[in-house]
Amino acid sequence: MRFAPKYPPNVRQAVARLRLDEDRSGPEIAAVLRAGEAAGCDPTDIPVAAVYDIADRERNRRQAEIDARQSKTSEGQAAVTHRKLVEMAEQQRRRLEREAARNGGKLNLTELHKLASTIGNPNRGQPPPPASQALESSNGTSAPPKPKQEQSDFQHQDHAEPRHQQD
DSSP: OOOOOSSOHHHHHHHHIIIIISOOOHHHHHHHHHHTOSTTOOOOOOOHHHHHHHHHHHHHHHHHHHHHHHTTSHHHHHHHHHHHHHHHHHHHHHHHHHHHHHTTTOOOHHHHHHHHHHHHOTTTTOOOOOHHHHHHHHTTSOOOOOOOOOOOHHHHSOOSOOOOOOO
């Protein structure tokens, strides 16, 4: 169940246009709307946080439309996946910076290493190819060689005690 929007569609459209298309700041948009200077809008008192929220929702809606159009091809799906990976990595980087600022400038190197290895190898943890590729090889056509599975960071580390040779 969704709540009814607090602001009418014309105000939401004005916020999206001013913030996303004209790249105005939140306080500036709130002032324009309060003064009634936005095209097609009566004077509206809107908090700056609501301006940012409306603009963020519209940005996500627009991006979802673009992603839906692009993901109709395999190249487009790869581009969408890459964009999402970069976006998540950027969010993670900002989180690490905030944590470092709280911890007196000490960066969590383990988390940074995980982030870097994820960016360096985006295919890690991917499921195996679909069964349709396996069916192609049974039809007499040669199947492409299976890619070598990467070991996880945990598998790379020597956690086991060294074994002693018995005489």
